[in-house]
Amino acid sequence: MERKSNTRVLVLLLFIAVVIGLRMLAPLSPDFKLFANFSGLGAVAIFSGSYFKNKFSGYVLPILVLLLSDLGLALMMGESYVFYPGWYYTYIAFALMVLAAQILVKKVNVANVFVATLVGVLIHWIVSDFGMWLGFDTYPKTLAGFWECLVAAIPFELKFLYGTLVYSAIMFMGFEVLKSKFPSLKQHSAIA
Template sequence: MEKITPRFWVLTLMVFAAAFVRLIPHPPNFAPIAAIALFGGAYFNKKSFAFAVPLAAMFLTDAIIGFHSGMWIVYLSFALIVVIGMLMLKKINVKNVVLASLSASISFFIITNFGVWAFGTMYPKNIAGLVECYVAAIPFIQNTLVGDLFFSGVMFGIFEFAKTKLPALAQVKA
């Protein structure tokens, strides 16, 4: 059995702290959801932790906030964003974090709104209904983009700074 490192605990604490920001009043879609998933995908060395820790944090806060009928689509999108973090953030730098964050925002928008159309009752099940669904969601994408960029910047920035002050955090095993 592998030893759990201080790095693992710091990463886990950061993910849960960011998740609990969801409980503080905030503008619609200005939340750390994508940042948590990207961060987990980028920093947890074990793939199981990369998915499990962010998903557990999200599930815990959703248990407090409340679940809705389409949550499985949100969780599917969230898992895809973990994969985006794994693939796009093998090298952590500002450009890669910005590109991964934008990719996360766009994929979340596409997947969750497709789910609203496909599994909901608000829109007709035809191309016009799908277009209507996406158009109705456009006002929310701005907060998603800004929130994802902000929270990704905060999370990645804090951890990269912490690594310069605490060498144990720079070790890759987590």
């Protein structure tokens, strides 16, 4: 039973590693801004919240993925990509996305994953842009200023939504297909 559980964890981690790799390829694109928010990091949070029953792993992995990819982007693109003013709100948003998946995806199916993705992206939009609004002097520190910040973020959040939907579809469908072919990937313990 322990071997089956280890196999499941390794396969889940492999799915997450592929998404990290894809995010690290984005800066190599001739027009990085086109792909900047079209990433699978939101899908990693939804995926982890849905499949990792060990609460520690469910939260730590997406945060670690975010941190490692931020550090990688900082090395490739400059230090403004990591630990910018209000950066911790983005990390809080990802933790809340994991929580949303844990609550909304009791059973993995298209409807539950879709709803968790929409709720997760909404959480990301509000919480991370709250950090942007507070951390920078771009917008006035009023309710109208916060609304202006949210409106300005719509194009970025739409890319984040599209990326989260696409990567969620790939990750969830891929893992469910593997589970149907390899019964050892089905959950048998509280490890994964």
